[in-house]
Amino acid sequence: MKEIKRYTVTSALPYTNGPVHIGHLAGAYLPADIYVRYLRAKGKDVVFVCGSDEHGVPITIKAKAEGVTPQQVVDKYHKIIGDSFRDFGISFDIYHRTSSKTQHETASEIFKTIYDKGKFIEETSEQYFDEKAQQFLADRYITGTCPKCGYDKAYGDQCENCGSTLNATDLINPKSTLSGEQPIMKSTKHWYLPLDQYQTQLEKYILEDHKDWKTNVFGQCKSWLHQGLQPRAVTRDLEWGIPVPIPGTDGKVLYVWFDAPIGYISATKELFGLKDAAWSDKHDEYYLKADRKPQTSAASWEEHWKSKDTQLVHFIGKDNIVFHCIIFPAMLMAEGSYIWADEVPANEFLNLESNKISTSRNWAVWLNDYLVDFKDKQDVLRYVLCATAPETKDNDFTWKDFQSRNNSELVAIFGNFINRVVVLSHKYFEGKVMPMGAMTDFDKEVIAELQSYPAKIGASIENYRFREALQEFMSLARLGNKYLADTEPWKLIKTDEERVKTILNIGLQIAANLAVLAEPFIPFSAKKLASMLNLDNVSWDETGSIDLLKAGHQLNEGVLLFDKIEDDVIELQIKKLMDTKEANEVANKVTVPAKENITFDEFSKMDIRVGTIISAEKVAKTKKLLKLTVDTGIDQRTVVSGIAEYFDPESIIGQQVSILVNLAPREIKGIESQGMILMAEDADGKLRFTAPTAKVKNGSEIR
Numbered sequence: 001m002k003e004i005k006r007y008t009v010t011s012a013l014p015y016t017n018g019p020v021h022i023g024h025l026a027g028a029y030l031p032a033d034i035y036v037r038y039l040r041a042k043g044k045d046v047v048f049v050c051g052s053d054e055h056g057v058p059i060t061i062k063a064k065a066e067g068v069t070p071q072q073v074v075d076k077y078h079k080i081i082g083d084s085f086r087d088f089g090i091s092f093d094i095y096h097r098t099s100s101k102t103q104h105e106t107a108s109e110i111f112k113t114i115y116d117k118g119k120f121i122e123e124t125s126e127q128y129f130d131e132k133a134q135q136f137l138a139d140r141y142i143t144g145t146c147p148k149c150g151y152d153k154a155y156g157d158q159c160e161n162c163g164s165t166l167n168a169t170d171l172i173n174p175k176s177t178l179s180g181e182q183p184i185m186k187s188t189k190h191w192y193l194p195l196d197q198y199q200t201q202l203e204k205y206i207l208e209d210h211k212d213w214k215t216n217v218f219g220q221c222k223s224w225l226h227q228g229l230q231p232r233a234v235t236r237d238l239e240w241g242i243p244v245p246i247p248g249t250d251g252k253v254l255y256v257w258f259d260a261p262i263g264y265i266s267a268t269k270e271l272f273g274l275k276d277a278a279w280s281d282k283h284d285e286y287y288l289k290a291d292r293k294p295q296t297s298a299a300s301w302e303e304h305w306k307s308k309d310t311q312l313v314h315f316i317g318k319d320n321i322v323f324h325c326i327i328f329p330a331m332l333m334a335e336g337s338y339i340w341a342d343e344v345p346a347n348e349f350l351n352l353e354s355n356k357i358s359t360s361r362n363w364a365v366w367l368n369d370y371l372v373d374f375k376d377k378q379d380v381l382r383y384v385l386c387a388t389a390p391e392t393k394d395n396d397f398t399w400k401d402f403q404s405r406n407n408s409e410l411v412a413i414f415g416n417f418i419n420r421v422v423v424l425s426h427k428y429f430e431g432k433v434m435p436m437g438a439m440t441d442f443d444k445e446v447i448a449e450l451q452s453y454p455a456k457i458g459a460s461i462e463n464y465r466f467r468e469a470l471q472e473f474m475s476l477a478r479l480g481n482k483y484l485a486d487t488e489p490w491k492l493i494k495t496d497e498e499r500v501k502t503i504l505n506i507g508l509q510i511a512a513n514l515a516v517l518a519e520p521f522i523p524f525s526a527k528k529l530a531s532m533l534n535l536d537n538v539s540w541d542e543t544g545s546i547d548l549l550k551a552g553h554q555l556n557e558g559v560l561l562f563d564k565i566e567d568d569v570i571e572l573q574i575k576k577l578m579d580t581k582e583a584n585e586v587a588n589k590v591t592v593p594a595k596e597n598i599t600f601d602e603f604s605k606m607d608i609r610v611g612t613i614i615s616a617e618k619v620a621k622t623k624k625l626l627k628l629t630v631d632t633g634i635d636q637r638t639v640v641s642g643i644a645e646y647f648d649p650e651s652i653i654g655q656q657v658s659i660l661v662n663l664a665p666r667e668i669k670g671i672e673s674q675g676m677i678l679m680a681e682d683a684d685g686k687l688r689f690t691a692p693t694a695k696v697k698n699g700s701e702i703r
């Protein structure tokens with residue numbers, strides 16, 4: 001085990017083609033933030049860096065679609081994303097961006113070093129070219145069928161269905177996303193990182209030295225290495241990006257995945273460069289903390305990237321594993337002077353109400369929207385996303401679960417305990433901490449349990465088991481709640497005030513411990529609680545003690561930490577999602593092609609009439625069927641119709657309908673159905689009656 005002197009913690013650079021959603025948070029940002037806040041509370045040296053990933057094809061596609069420049073696209077989302085991270089309490093030391101000068105310099109320098117060492121392969125090859133757009137088609141400029149899984153919307157660099165990393169030339173039936181045309185082949189020169197030459201070194205690095213990585217991460221790496229690594233192009237024929245830093249390469253830029261991870265390095269560089277003079281000038285631009293410089297004694301950014309005693313930790317989602325565990329380390333191996341990731345605690349994916357979160361389909365809970373709709377409730381989302389984080393397998397976020405975790409855990413357990421102990425202290429002892437008297441055996445048991453929590457929570461965090469850590473934390477809140485419920489100070493106050501002093505002292509010590517231990521998870525509430533308790537500057541290592549608040553210490557007024565979230569608030573969010581779903585269905589619905597021609601005689605065989613529904617009831621034990629009685633003008637007959645999901649029986653009595661009366665009767669669920677009601681099916685799948693625009697006599701023929 002290496003001795004760790006300092007930590008460099010990174011979260012995946014969010015791609016600036018949209019705001020951040022709850023999937024991003026659960027995958028790469030919230031766990032990192034919890035980890036870093038914990039390290040800070042432990043007094044460790046740490047920098048936490050991130051920034052916007054601003055290059056690459058999707059940005060240029062978006063810019064084109066919106067009629068603006070790529071720079072305008074990234075400026076817009078850099079601000080939306082940066083603001084929302086800050087307001088959500090993601091405590092980056094710097095939120096940088098890859099379009100910055102420092103990034104251009106750093107990425108160019110690293111490329112140049114590898115180039116000068118002769119470690120790239122230079123190769124002219126045939127690449128797809130769109131003749132209409134006069135452009136080479138890299139990455140997302142080309143789509144086609146994935147050769148691995150057959151998905152027909154795979155991109156030139158990756159299949160989002162099976163997760164395979166692809167080369168554009170692997171695609172079956174390639175099409176340009178610029179013109180929709182089939183591209184031609186044209187030769188062009190590119191630089192390749194020969195990953196195959198690093199195979200042995202990577203195998204040792206991962207398969208031998210990092211058997212401790214999370215199973216999902218280790219498993220993916222193993223399968224990559226097992227397949228055998230191939231050289232990978234690290235340049236592209238594009239305008240938007242970091243120009244290839246060698247002469248005669250006009251119109252070529254660095255591949256976005258070569259550029260992006262270097263963003264972590266340049267962010268750290270920028271941070272250290274700003275330490276003095278420029279510190280206050282750059283607060284807004286880089287989301288620096290006015291009140292807190294990074295907690296590190298390192299003299300330069302290099303110590304955080306080149307020292308063997310630095311622990312480098314990348315927080316990412318599962319689709320980024322190969323880039324962080326194989327490609328980025330291989331780049332740094334080729335460069336030669338950097339350390340490689342020590343830990344890559346990648347998460348699986350969070351889904352939303354059983355569907356994959358998607359920026360393009362607007363199936364997401366957007367952080368910037370959440371912060372408006374749930375003002376001052378950052379901690380509720382932080383709590384729920386941590387409690388349900390997809391640490392070992394994909395997981396689902398639902399609004400009902402969000403509501404119930406708030407109401408039955410945060411409000412009913414944690415909030416309730418804090419409220420009781422603070423309110424009672426004010427009521428009985430003017431908000432003063434009373435001295436501890438004789439302890440009962442139960443008191444001693446509770447205190448012993450309290451003492452075990454900081455180490456348990458800490459160990460879970462250090463092992464990247466944030467859900468478990470949060471559960472331990474809540475167990476301590478539960479312990480506090482139970483302690484008061486069992487000792488019932490509100491009853492004892494009439495007979496034994498001395499005993500109540502001890503009970504509330506113990507209760508307040510638990511509350512004070514919770515204030516410190518809560519900080520990594522729910523920092524806004526931790527701060528409120530600490531201020532209620534008039535508690536400051538307690539470090540993680542001081543917790544577990546029953547001496548955090550001295551006898552005679554004055555508490556401040558109590559405030560509620562959490563409040564109940566009502567049904568209507570949740571229903572509104574669910575409705576938003578339903579509206580999105582409907583809009584997507586309508587957008588995706590293709591009109592069914594026309595059927596084959598028929599003769600007039602064939603048409604005339606159908607006897608369609610106008611009738612009126614005169615009674616309707618649900619068919620027992622079915623979801624879809626209604627039993628209708630229809631006055632057809634000829635007779636009154638029974639029709640079984642599959643419309644129960646769309647209409648209440650009572651609401652359709654009196655409705656005029658079109659009915660095919662000479663359809664041969666048939667038995668449905670034991671009822672003879674004599675005819676068929678004609679319905680129109682809308683794009684969203686909803687059924688509507690087809691009826692004359694004004695009332696007509698029952699039995700009128702439709703011809």
Ligand SMILES: Nc1ncnc2c1ncn2[C@@H]1O[C@H](COP(=O)(O)OP(=O)(O)OP(=O)(O)O)[C@@H](O)[C@H]1O
Nearest residue numbers: 012014015023024027028316317318349350357359
């Ligand atoms: N649903 C999700 N669950 C967990 N992690 C996710 C999810 N979606 C994205 N991530 C992670 O968030 C980080 C930033 O993602 P990035 O900006 O690259 O967006 P993305 O993966 O293209 O997502 P989207 O397609 O939804 O915009 C990455 O590490 C990615 O793995």
Ligand SMILES: [Zn+2]
Nearest residue numbers: 146149159162
């Ligand atoms: Zn695929």
